[in-house]
Amino acid sequence: MIKNFSRTEFFPIKQKLDLNNLIKDFDDFIVDSKIKKNFEIKDVSSLDFFRKSSLVFISSDSHIKNLQSDDLCIITNKKSNFNFDYNNVILVNDLSESYNSIINHLFYHEDDISFSDDFIFTNGSHISKYAKISDNAKIGKNCVIGRGVEIGNNSIIKHNVVIKNSILGSNVVISDNTSIGTTGFGFDFKKRGAVFLNPQIGIVYIDNNSHIGSSCTIDRGKIDITYIGKNCMIDNLVHLAHNVILSDNACIAAQTGISGSVFIGPNVTVGGQSGFSGHIKIGRNVTIAAKSGVTKNLDDYSTVAGFPATDIKVWKKNIINERKNRYK
Amino acid sequence: MIKNFSRTEFFPIKQKLDLNNLIKDFDDFIVDSKIKKNFEIKDVSSLDFFRKSSLVFISSDSHIKNLQSDDLCIITNKKSNFNFDYNNVILVNDLSESYNSIINHLFYHEDDISFSDDFIFTNGSHISKYAKISDNAKIGKNCVIGRGVEIGNNSIIKHNVVIKNSILGSNVVISDNTSIGTTGFGFDFKKRGAVFLNPQIGIVYIDNNSHIGSSCTIDRGKIDITYIGKNCMIDNLVHLAHNVILSDNACIAAQTGISGSVFIGPNVTVGGQSGFSGHIKIGRNVTIAAKSGVTKNLDDYSTVAGFPATDIKVWKKNIINERKNRYK
Amino acid sequence: MIKNFSRTEFFPIKQKLDLNNLIKDFDDFIVDSKIKKNFEIKDVSSLDFFRKSSLVFISSDSHIKNLQSDDLCIITNKKSNFNFDYNNVILVNDLSESYNSIINHLFYHEDDISFSDDFIFTNGSHISKYAKISDNAKIGKNCVIGRGVEIGNNSIIKHNVVIKNSILGSNVVISDNTSIGTTGFGFDFKKRGAVFLNPQIGIVYIDNNSHIGSSCTIDRGKIDITYIGKNCMIDNLVHLAHNVILSDNACIAAQTGISGSVFIGPNVTVGGQSGFSGHIKIGRNVTIAAKSGVTKNLDDYSTVAGFPATDIKVWKKNIINERKNRYK
Numbered sequence: 001m002i003k004n005f006s007r008t009e010f011f012p013i014k015q016k017l018d019l020n021n022l023i024k025d026f027d028d029f030i031v032d033s034k035i036k037k038n039f040e041i042k043d044v045s046s047l048d049f050f051r052k053s054s055l056v057f058i059s060s061d062s063h064i065k066n067l068q069s070d071d072l073c074i075i076t077n078k079k080s081n082f083n084f085d086y087n088n089v090i091l092v093n094d095l096s097e098s099y100n101s102i103i104n105h106l107f108y109h110e111d112d113i114s115f116s117d118d119f120i121f122t123n124g125s126h127i128s129k130y131a132k133i134s135d136n137a138k139i140g141k142n143c144v145i146g147r148g149v150e151i152g153n154n155s156i157i158k159h160n161v162v163i164k165n166s167i168l169g170s171n172v173v174i175s176d177n178t179s180i181g182t183t184g185f186g187f188d189f190k191k192r193g194a195v196f197l198n199p200q201i202g203i204v205y206i207d208n209n210s211h212i213g214s215s216c217t218i219d220r221g222k223i224d225i226t227y228i229g230k231n232c233m234i235d236n237l238v239h240l241a242h243n244v245i246l247s248d249n250a251c252i253a254a255q256t257g258i259s260g261s262v263f264i265g266p267n268v269t270v271g272g273q274s275g276f277s278g279h280i281k282i283g284r285n286v287t288i289a290a291k292s293g294v295t296k297n298l299d300d301y302s303t304v305a306g307f308p309a310t311d312i313k314v315w316k317k318n319i320i321n322e323r324k325n326r327y328k
Numbered sequence: 329m330i331k332n333f334s335r336t337e338f339f340p341i342k343q344k345l346d347l348n349n350l351i352k353d354f355d356d357f358i359v360d361s362k363i364k365k366n367f368e369i370k371d372v373s374s375l376d377f378f379r380k381s382s383l384v385f386i387s388s389d390s391h392i393k394n395l396q397s398d399d400l401c402i403i404t405n406k407k408s409n410f411n412f413d414y415n416n417v418i419l420v421n422d423l424s425e426s427y428n429s430i431i432n433h434l435f436y437h438e439d440d441i442s443f444s445d446d447f448i449f450t451n452g453s454h455i456s457k458y459a460k461i462s463d464n465a466k467i468g469k470n471c472v473i474g475r476g477v478e479i480g481n482n483s484i485i486k487h488n489v490v491i492k493n494s495i496l497g498s499n500v501v502i503s504d505n506t507s508i509g510t511t512g513f514g515f516d517f518k519k520r521g522a523v524f525l526n527p528q529i530g531i532v533y534i535d536n537n538s539h540i541g542s543s544c545t546i547d548r549g550k551i552d553i554t555y556i557g558k559n560c561m562i563d564n565l566v567h568l569a570h571n572v573i574l575s576d577n578a579c580i581a582a583q584t585g586i587s588g589s590v591f592i593g594p595n596v597t598v599g600g601q602s603g604f605s606g607h608i609k610i611g612r613n614v615t616i617a618a619k620s621g622v623t624k625n626l627d628d629y630s631t632v633a634g635f636p637a638t639d640i641k642v643w644k645k646n647i648i649n650e651r652k653n654r655y656k
Numbered sequence: 657m658i659k660n661f662s663r664t665e666f667f668p669i670k671q672k673l674d675l676n677n678l679i680k681d682f683d684d685f686i687v688d689s690k691i692k693k694n695f696e697i698k699d700v701s702s703l704d705f706f707r708k709s710s711l712v713f714i715s716s717d718s719h720i721k722n723l724q725s726d727d728l729c730i731i732t733n734k735k736s737n738f739n740f741d742y743n744n745v746i747l748v749n750d751l752s753e754s755y756n757s758i759i760n761h762l763f764y765h766e767d768d769i770s771f772s773d774d775f776i777f778t779n780g781s782h783i784s785k786y787a788k789i790s791d792n793a794k795i796g797k798n799c800v801i802g803r804g805v806e807i808g809n810n811s812i813i814k815h816n817v818v819i820k821n822s823i824l825g826s827n828v829v830i831s832d833n834t835s836i837g838t839t840g841f842g843f844d845f846k847k848r849g850a851v852f853l854n855p856q857i858g859i860v861y862i863d864n865n866s867h868i869g870s871s872c873t874i875d876r877g878k879i880d881i882t883y884i885g886k887n888c889m890i891d892n893l894v895h896l897a898h899n900v901i902l903s904d905n906a907c908i909a910a911q912t913g914i915s916g917s918v919f920i921g922p923n924v925t926v927g928g929q930s931g932f933s934g935h936i937k938i939g940r941n942v943t944i945a946a947k948s949g950v951t952k953n954l955d956d957y958s959t960v961a962g963f964p965a966t967d968i969k970v971w972k973k974n975i976i977n978e979r980k981n982r983y984k
Contacts, residue, residue, distance in 0.1 A: 253915075454798070521887030565893060
């Protein structure tokens with residue numbers, strides 16, 4: 001799985017800014033700051049993957065030792081973090097609001113009214129002049145292929161497909177009316193509404209030989225990647241939320257929804273209309289029956305059913321018990 | 329929440345007709361009639377909101393006192409209603425068939441083969457010449473914006489979006505491949521098929537700062553409005569049926585479906601893949617867990633889970649009990 | 657219900673091939689063969705319906721007597737079948753791989769990078785020059801109507817609809833953003849990925865007066881037909897998998913998914929968010945409550961609810977029992 005990508009291919013920098021200027025510009029909501037080593041801000045990092053010259057927004061209570069790099073700047077709402085011996089650290093009151101303001105200030109992005117893909121109308125589809133499409137790929141009609149998108153050899157994009165903020169490998173198929181690289185459902189629950197959406201500046205990466213059905217929605221990562229591994233089979237009307245990681249050979253039946261940041265190991269099979277709680281980890285070679293609601297991590301090679309999902313043998317016994325109890 | 333709108337901006341009148349002419353034209357299925365005060369028919373009303381110079385179709389068994397206005401005409405299949413002292417009342421045999429015939433006779437509408445939006449192709453999208461789009465709104469590619477649609481300041485319509493029969497406020501975002509203002513699923517269960525669909529001549533109203541995800545379907549009201557309040561966050565693949573009222577600050581996770589005429593109070597949060605029975609009322613600040621099936625009204629500040637949805641603490645206890653029982 | 661259709665109207669023959677040539681060309685994976693009566697291969701048959709001059713792929717353990725026609729050739733991976741007295745029979749090791757290779761060799765199809773619909777841009781939609789659309793039908797904007805598609809009198813195709821490999825009768829309505837005739841989710845579970853997809857060379861047949869909602873996905877048959885009968889009402893975001901047979905007057909509420917090869921009898925009503933196991937048979941006049949998971953055949957006139965779906969009275973009793981048990 002790739003971790004790095006060039007963010008600015010998708011989300012151009014609005015304006016150059018270094019840490020000292022950041023502190024001046026956002027004076028209003030910055031409580032305190034310590035900058036030992038000023039740098040020009042080039043990127044943003046999650047705690048999973050550190051990018052050069054980037055900001056890292058952390059709400060975690062305990063300081064994180066491996067963040068003492070010269071070219072990172074921590075932005076935190078926790079005093080305990082601020083007091084730790086980081087090279088660069090900024091204390092704010094409201095972390096979600098700070099993220100929104102700073103990212104909207106730094107990057108153009110897709111939910112920004114001033115953002116432009118610079119489309120060229122080509123064979124019945126709108127393709128950004130900043131997209132890189134293999135000569136051997138095939139694009140249907142009424143598609144929209146946004147800025148920065150890459151599409152590999154022999155991939156087939158059918159009709160009325162929207163692909164933004166995404167990299168597709170070779171032999172990938174995307175079926176009709178599907179949306180790839182859409183905005184993740186990320187916002188502060190206490191402050192709802194379109195203008196308060198957390199800027200979603202990650203991408204979707206779909207690896208070689210994966211097949212995505214019709215009317216699917218695959219949200220891009222917030223900062224990192226939503227990943228679909230090699231040889232995955234995804235049926236129709238499936239929803240993958242931001243930062244989902246689907247390892248190789250996944251098979252996901254129709255109308256399943258996978259919540260944000262779920263990790264799914266290799267060779268997993270998921271029945272239709274299943275759902276997943278966010279941030280859980282599914283092991284390798286797991287089988288999940290249709291209509292399951294998976295609420296917890298699942299071990300390798302497990303087979304589950306029901307909601308909350310449990311071992312399928314237990315689930316079946318339970319149904320038999322229920323039927324017995326009815327006639328008591 | 330607005331209640332009134334100008335129906336003919338969306339559904340033009342096919343022909344002028346007064347009550348006396350109506351009775352002549354529909355002689356076949358009219359059983360009896362009493363017209364004290366003839367008027368030219370301008371509109372149709374539900375029992376929730378009375379419009380000037382309108383018809384009101386009622387199947388209710390008891391007469392409704394506040395319908396004695398000069399410029400309303402009751403159409404009913406109940407003798408008891410007909411006998412009540414209304415100013416204008418028409419008795420019919422089959423109310424659904426009468427509604428279909430009369431509305432199809434009076435109004436052009438979207439499911440009518442002769443209906444035209446008069447589209448103009450503009451920057452890659454088809455926009456009716458009868459749409460009113462703010463100069464500050466942004467419309468993506470391959471969109472269709474139908475007759476009468478209004479889109480407010482700074483609203484963003486992404487790509488491959490279809491919006492018909494709808495009014496959108498300011499700062500609204502509609503994501504890719506979503507359909508707004510589609511035909512409600514309204515018909516007589518005993519008479520199925522496309523040509524027997526009850527004409528759906530209401531609209532969708534989306535208030536300021538609401539965010540609608542990708543591949544959602546939001547049906548217009550039958551006679552009145554399907555309403556989405558201010559600052560609502562709606563995830564991908566969500567279905568809202570006709571006449572749903574979603575109050576301010578709703579948060580609806582992916583793949584949820586809300587049946588016709590459900591009322592949802594302010595500050596409600598709904599987990600993914602939830603469903604609702606029609607015509608129920610959800611109080612304010614209610615939280616509904618993912619995969620719930622809500623079958624009854626819910627009190628303010630309640631938190632529910634399961635199907636049929638119950639208090640979440642009860643639901644959890646029940647699951648623990650089930651697990652105990654298994655091993656008995 | 658029609659069973660036959662002209663496959664080559666949708667999927668043109670790539671190259672003429674008779675049985676003897678087939679054996680030469682696929683020497684690699686053919687184990688043995690007996691050809692008594694050579695013929696030019698024109699088609700493929702399922703076990704449900706035999707077409708002239710066709711191949712029949714069978715994995716079944718017992719030979720099937722009515723396959724002794726002159727113009728059929730059995731391809732099987734079972735020795736017992738090979739030894740039976742068929743006129744023409746070919747023994748292979750891997751039936752799924754043989755199907756893929758032979759069909760991809762014989763037919764152009766929609767998932768094939770070299771396939772072309774020869775679209776003509778007409779009134780804002782892309783229509784194959786090989787489509788047959790009634791003069792009285794109405795096609796909205798941004799639609800794609802593929803090769804071989806037929807659309808009958810007074811049918812209405814709304815906006816951003818994709819229709820491929822399908823025949824639509826008269827008075828059919830297809831709502832916005834719906835995909836008809838998409839690729840079925842058919843592949844060997846042990847060999848996943850887009851390039852290993854079993855070629856889906858069947859069609860969708862939608863009979864007169866049926867209404868399909870928005871953002872639905874209806875997959876074409878693998879070899880035969882996915883059928884939607886007369887006067888069916890299908891709500892939004894419904895998924896019908898390959899080879900589903902929906903008899904007349906079906907009513908399917910939103911977000912329901914019907915798995916491959918399910919047969920549904922006439923006058924069936926299905927609540928929203930229901931799901932079905934594959935290959936089951938639902939009788940006539942059955943009612944299925946919302947959110948049901950139907951796992952078994954259902955008798956005529958039954959009413960079921962829950963997952964696994966049971967008689968609705970039993971389901972209700974069970975819920976009452978559960979509630980009692982909680983307070984023990």
